Amino acid sequence: MWSEPFQDKEGNTKYRFYERYVDPMSGKRKRTSVVMNKDTRPSQKEAQRLLNERIEKKVKTSTSHAPGLDDLTFHQMAHEWFERYQLTSGSKRGTMKEKRSKLNGIYRAFDADILFKNLNTRIIQDFIDDLHHREMSRGSITGYLSVIKFIIKFGEKNYHIKSNVAVHDIEVPVKVKTIEEIKSKRNNYLEMDEVKKILEYIDYKIKNNKRPDIKRNLQMMRYIIEFQVLNGMRISELLAIQNHNVNLDNKKLEIDGSIIWEKSDEGFGIKDTTKTEKSYRVIDLTDRSCEILRKAMxxxxxxxxxxxRFQDKQYVFTSVAGTPLFKEKVNVLLKEAAEWCGIDKKITSHTLRHTHISLLAQLGGSLKAIMERVGHTDHKTTLRIYTHVTQQMNKDLMNKLEKVSI
Structure with a gap:
């Protein structure tokens, strides 16, 4: 340590004490300093203490980001990645919630003390295989693998730790689909007579229920089911409809958001942006759709x-509390109705979206027009339903043609 006198702005003589140290990140010699009023023995002792504290802090900060850090755990790296991801990804709230959910699953699966440097391809592949054996969907498994890849890339970029995980060699197992599963996916829509049976069952439930709050929720779910069949939006988009999105005079509906199921100060259900930019759209409404909206409002x-109990948050399809109706209540009602009506299909609210696509195909709508109306960016789902329906129409046409006699 050494000191040098200098004059401050007021002309007073003060002393700057210096000490050198080696930066472990660069290996270069650096120096730091503190200012004291005197150059006495007590001042020198205090200056040395302050300099040691500064050097210790600088070295600690440097080594915490040093290449080849040995004691950083996978959990710590994952936590740091997510903190950075929240700041820089620009992801919508729903995507952030999904990533947080996947991260929590990873925390549960990996020991908290496993070191990042000790991860290898086999460990990650075993984790992915385990998800497959638990019959998790391929899409969900891919989501987990995506998060792990983000974490590993973050560690390599920010800490310069060479990972032992060859992420490109990790494979997501493919489940062989049965013929029943193939048929179920291809036929994941309802015929109009099946829709009518479901609505008739709900009408029966409404008529025979004596509790006003339950009757109201059932009626609102009936509106939701019919409205989704007529317009084909995602259930999260439908539940996010607010009064300002509705233009009854011009028979237009603006789809500008989706509901995610989180609790806020305003209650359960938060309006987020649409799934994709393509999902934001303005669609035309039929007279019946306008009537449903008018009645619900x-x-x-x-x-x-x-x-x-009702808190008006300007949502259209609400519970008795004024919050968007929980989508699982709709799914439970659909399942119950399908069983009661003898419809041998796995029906959810998404089936109603596919039902609308099939209806448009039967009415002769072009693939492009259907995709724009339902907010699809990937044509595969639309095309699968579209092709199946048009093939069925051709088959029906040939059956009718066979009956023609001259």
């Missing part, structure tokens, strides 16, 4: 006026 006005 009128019912909300009545609830807001007479019920203390």
């Amino acid at each position: 009128l019912d909300n006005k009545k609830e807001a006026m007479w019920s203390d």
Whole structure:
């Protein structure tokens, strides 16, 4: 340590004490300093203490980002990656929630003390295979692998730790689909007579239920089911519809968001942006669709006026509390209705979206027009339903032609 006198702005003599140290990151010699009012023995002792503290802090900060760090765990690296991801990805709230969910699953699967440097391809492949054996969907497994790849890339870029994981060699197992699964996916839509049976069952439930709150929720779910069949949006998009999105005079509907199921200060269900940029759209409405919207909005006005429980957040398809209806309630009702009606299909709210696509195909809508109406960016799903329906139409046409006699 050494000192040098200098004059401050007021002309007072002060002393700057220096000490050198080696930066472990670069290997270069550097120096740091502190200022004292005097150059006495006590001042020198205090200056040395302060300099040692500064050097220790600088070395610690440097080594925490040093190449080849040995004691950094996979959990710590994952946590740091997600902190950075939240700041820099620009992802929508729903995507952030999905990544957080995958990260929590990774935390549970890997020991907290496993070192990042000790990860290897076999460990990651075993984790992926285990997800497959638990019959997780291929899409979900791919989501887990994507997060792991992000973490490894983050570690290599920010800490210069050469990973032992060959991410490109990790494979997501493919489940062989049965003929029943293939048929189920191809036929994942309802015929109009099946839709009518489901709505008739719900009408029966509404008529025979005596509790006003349950009757109201059932009626709102009936609106949702019919509206989705008529317009084909995702259930999260439908539940995000607010009064300002509806233009009844011009028979237009703006689809500008989707509901994610998180709790906020305003209640359960938060409106996020649409799934993709293509998903934002304005669609035309039929007279019946306008009638459904008008009835739902009128019912909300009545609830807001007479019920203390109802908090008007301007959503159209609401529960008795004024929040968007939980989509799983719709799925449970659809399953119950299908069983009661003898419909041997696995029906969810997404089936209703596919039903709308099949309806448009039967009506002769072009593939491009259908994709724009339902907000599809990838033509594969639309084309699968479109092709199947048109093939069925051709088959029906040939059956009718066979009956023609001259």
